[in-house]
Amino acid sequence: MNVAIIKYNAGNIRSVDFALRRLGVTARITDDFDVIRKADKVIFPGVGEAATTMKYLKEKAMDTLIASLEQPVLGICLGMQLMCRWSEENDTPCIGIFDEPVTRFPPGLKVPHMGWNNLHRVRGQLFEGDLQGAYVYFVHSYYVPVCEYTLAETQYMVPFSAAIRKGNFYATQFHPEKSGDPGQRILSNFLNV
Amino acid sequence: MxxxxxIPCLDIRDGKTVKGIRFENVVDVGDPVELGARYAVDGADELVYLDITATHEGRKLFADLVERIxxxxxxxFTVGGGIRDVGDAGVLLSAGADKVSVNSSAVRDPGLIDRIAGEFGTQFLVVAIDARNEKGGWTVYVNGGRIPTEKELFSWAREAQERGAGEILFTSMNHDGTKNGxxxxxxxxxxxxxxxxxxxSGGAGEMQHFLEVFRDGHADAALAASIFHYNEIPVPVLKEYLRKNNITVR
Structure with a gap:
């Protein structure tokens, strides 16, 4: 299988690469548009700040590239947030695949929401294999609300989207590459969609 | 929920695991990758690797080690030790680290927190603080707890948060190595x-101490080293104990 991991200015790119290797898949880490367009699966990882990252993606026209992809695409963490319409993080217009806002957690509990939390109301192929209630690893201060695209929910002050899907675009707020066995299962499920 | x-913590010198007892007298306790993998299987939620190597050669070994981990x-996993600029943090991110922790270098150059958080996001940055309670106040120490500073724990922690720390790792030097809680x-x-x-961080000796630190200390995470490395408290046994005492654990 031909998997491309989108290379850009920030992101935990190596972690995703290593996780795929543990599943027996060697991915291409690349910013080459042709390679990305021709891949069977594309992963858009992310750790970082929304405005800086969007600026970089726009300069390289990677925002329009990502929106135009037709094969299965998996956005992770910041990748998921950038695939939405807008982020409250530095008032940043994003790629807009999912017509949803990304908002900051309200005051109350500690932010970032950091650590292991459960998945609820999971559905779809991404969560095949007894993943209801599974613990996965989150690190984020902003979230996508529960919406028509939600594939899994997690509760932290408010219920929010742990994963979303629209057509060929999949995204997880948690880091499957860092989420132990459940995470490996979810990545493997994505490779099989 | x-x-x-x-969080088991592994101190690394020249690519090997060591544990400082009261910050001195280091003892070798095993291969860092092997230990880390064992902890992951056992249910550890996260790992911290601290490089206590001072030499240039040792630091290169550490970056290679981060990649293997x-x-x-x-x-x-979080890595720390000797991160003095954004470039150092970037090397570790590229090697595959999930977070970096800064300690003395941030005390000397608080703007380092702003720069790392600005470049890689606050979620990538842990600010570690070693402090000792003396004369009724908590004094921040640097250089592995050897040099006292003018800073006070609570105001420094708040400043670190405002500058962009994603987490605070607080080690009480009064408690570290005592195993008294x-x-x-x-x-x-x-x-x-x-x-x-x-x-x-600092003081874990019995399972009850972990219950206390979550229930009474309101900590979000608890870090320890020797009790895990020497298998005095296996992680699965600790988690079962906490679960029975109504602490939410994975």
């Missing part, structure tokens, strides 16, 4: 003063 985290572990009072105060997660 968000689970309380159990990242290749093997499917849980998050964590600094629960100071931790509770710290936790209520901050809006970011607090990792408690």
């Amino acid at each position: 968000l689970a309380k985290r159990i 990242a290749a093997h572990l499917n849980i998050p 964590f600094a629960c009072d100071a931790l509770r105060e710290l936790s209520s003063a901050l809006t970011i997660p607090v990792i408690a």
Whole structure:
């Protein structure tokens, strides 16, 4: 299988690469548009700040590239947030695949929401294999609300989207590459969609 | 529900695991990658690797080690020790580290926190603070607890948060190595003063100490080294104990 991991200015790119290797898949880490367009699966990882990252993606026209992809695409963490319409993080217009806002957690509990939390109301192929209630690893201060695209929910002050899907675009707020066995299962499920 | 985290900490010198007892007299306790993998299987929620190497050669070994750790572990890990600029943090991110921790270098150059957080996001940055309770106040120390500073624990922690720390890792030097329990009072105060997660460190000796640090110290995570390395408290046994005492753990 031909998997491309989108290379850009920030992101935990190596972690995703290593996780795929543990599943027996060697991915291409690349910013080459042709390679990305021709891949069977594309992963858009992310750790970082929304405005800086969007600026970089726009300069390289990677925002329009990502929106135009037709094969299965998996956005992770910041990748998921950038695939939405807008982020409250530095008032940043994003790629807009999912017509949803990304908002900051309200005051109350500690932010970032950091650590292991459960998945609820999971559905779809991404969560095949007894993943209801599974613990996965989150690190984020902003979230996508529960919406028509939600594939899994997690509760932290408010219920929010742990994963979303629209057509060929999949995204997880948690880091499957860092989420132990459940995470490996979810990545493997994505490779099989 | 968000689970309380159990974090074994591995001190690394020249690519090997060591544990300082009261910050001195280091003893070798095993291969860092092997130990990390064992902890991951055992249910550790996260790992911290601290490079205590002073030499240039040792630091290069550490970056290589970070890459091997990242290749093997499917849980998050933080690396720290000797990070003095954004470039150092970037090398470790590229090697596969999930977070970096800064300690003395941030005390000397607080703008380092702004720069690392600005470049890689606040979630990538843990600010570690070693402090000793003396004459009624908590004095921040640098250089592995050897040099006292003018800074005070609570104000420094708040400043670090404002500058962009994603988490605070607080080690009580009064408690570290004693195995008499964590600094629960100071931790509770710290936790209520901050809006970011607090990792408690220093003093773990019995399972009850972990219950206390979560229930009374309001810590979000608890870090320990020797009790895990010498298998005095296996992680699965600790988690079962916490679960029975109504602490949410994975």
